[in-house]
Amino acid sequence: MLKVGVIGAGSMGRHHVRVYSELENCRLVGVADPDPGKQELADKHGTQLFTDYHALLEQGPDLVSIAAPTVMHYQAARDAISAGCHLLVEKPISDDLAKAQELVELARAAGKIIAIGHIERFNPAVSELKQIIASGELGEVLTVNNLRVGPYHGRIADTGIVLDLGTHDVDLISYLLDARAESVFCNAMQRVHNHEDHAVLQMQFPAGRTGIIETSWLAPYRARNIFCVGTKHFALCDLMNQLILVYEDNPEGNNLLAGLRHVERGEPLKRELEHVVQCVMDGSQPLCTAEDSIYALSVCLAALKSIEIGASVAVGAAQAAG
Ligand SMILES: NC(=O)c1ccc[n+]([C@@H]2O[C@H](COP(=O)([O-])OP(=O)(O)OC[C@H]3O[C@@H](n4cnc5c(N)ncnc54)[C@H](O)[C@@H]3O)[C@@H](O)[C@H]2O)c1
Structure with missing residues (x-):
């Protein structure tokens, strides 16, 4: 039985609290959040609330999730590693x-x-799309275009949309193309947030392949879609409804035939936490490695630099240039 805790509720x-409380091989030893109003959540899931996360770390959790605001990840993660915990940040x-x-490096x-x-990566529709691509059904994938839009919810204040939502799609596109972007060009707007709240990123991958992301907090409706253009076929993946349509040429004419693929539905967070718990238990490598997330952060930082200078930025150069 793994002892688990959550920092930031x-x-x-x-949701980390809820899912951990449902996993049979985990025992939730506490939730840390400075907001005393989170007592109700702790009670609901039969655990303790600590208003200082150090007190949670004293309970000796094997694994902690860090879901405090992004700017706090570093300190909380450092302290959790010092306390001997595995981490899901x-x-x-x-x-x-x-x-x-x-x-x-500290964790290693x-x-x-x-x-x-x-x-x-744990969305069942993404797992299915990854398999469709690996099977060669789409041919060579030339470009992956992701749309992730919705209204601004007023919560995230510490980062703009490139770091908050763009990160998802930088990782997804690179995962689907099984490649890393060489450079990125980004256009952005700022209308309702103190950082950029609408951005279009164009990532250049080796062999002329591209990844395009449109992400916005200015849209009145929510959409999370992947458009995958291959040399043979085209796939449309709806991440919210966990649906995939593959469009194929119609030998009878010019129309495209769309076929709906079976996706075994499931809660992405539950699949993710089960996976991480399993990695801790058997010492295996997580599907999304820390290096993958450092790469995704590097692309996002390069995109922010691109907004600033109005030109394409090589991935890694944004940090080198300071
Ligand atoms: N994977 C995803 O799809 C996804 C979705 C939403 C948010 N996030 C990430 O999760 C993190 C939190 O985002 P959110 O939307 O839940 O924000 P939020 O503002 O709703 O929640 C943050 C919580 O952290 C608490 N907190 C603040 N300081 C703390 C501290 N020192 N110790 C413990 N708790 C502290 C706050 O009281 C609050 O309850 C961010 O890094 C965000 O990028 C990921």
Whole structure:
């Protein structure tokens, strides 16, 4: 039985609390949040609330989820590693590349797993799409275009949309293409947030392949879609409804035939936490490695630099240039 804890029980962390409390091989030893109003959540899931996360770490959890605001990930993760915990840090790993790298080195030196919550990899529709691509059915994938839009919920204040939501799609597109972007160009707007709240990223991958992300907090409706263009076929994946349509040429004419693929539905967070718990139990490597999340952060930081200078930025150059 793994002892688990959650640091930060807000919009995302409360789901970690719920899911851990449902996993048979876990015992939730506590929830840490400075907001005493989270007592109700702790009571509901039969655990203790600590208003200081150090008190939670004193309970000796084997694994902690860190779902406090992004700017706090570094300190909480450092303290949790020092306390001997394995980690699941919500995405993005940090807002700062040097801090992210330090965390990964600290975890490695301590022999602890540091998984990052790139939850969309655990969306069953993404698992199915990855298999469709691997089977060669789409041919060679030339470009993956992701749309992730919705109204601003007023919660995330510490980072703009590139780091908050763009991170998901940088990771997803790179995962689907099984490649890393060489450079990124980004256009952005700022209308309702203190950072950018609408951004379009164009990532350049080796061999002329591209990844395009439109992400916005200015849209009146929510959509999370992947458009995958292959040399043979085209796939449309709806992440919210967990649906995949594959469009194929119609030999009878010019129309495209759309076929709906079977996706075994499931809760992405539950699949993610089960996976991380399993990694801790058998010492295996998480599907999304810490290096993957550092790469995703590097692309997002390069995109922010691109907004600033109005030109394409090589991935890694944004940090080198300071
Ligand atoms: N994987 C995903 O799909 C996903 C979705 C939403 C948010 N997130 C990530 O989760 C993190 C939190 O986002 P959110 O939307 O839940 O924010 P939120 O503001 O709803 O929740 C943050 C919580 O952390 C608590 N907190 C603040 N300081 C703390 C401290 N020192 N110790 C413990 N708790 C503290 C706050 O009281 C609050 O309850 C961010 O990094 C965000 O990027 C990931």
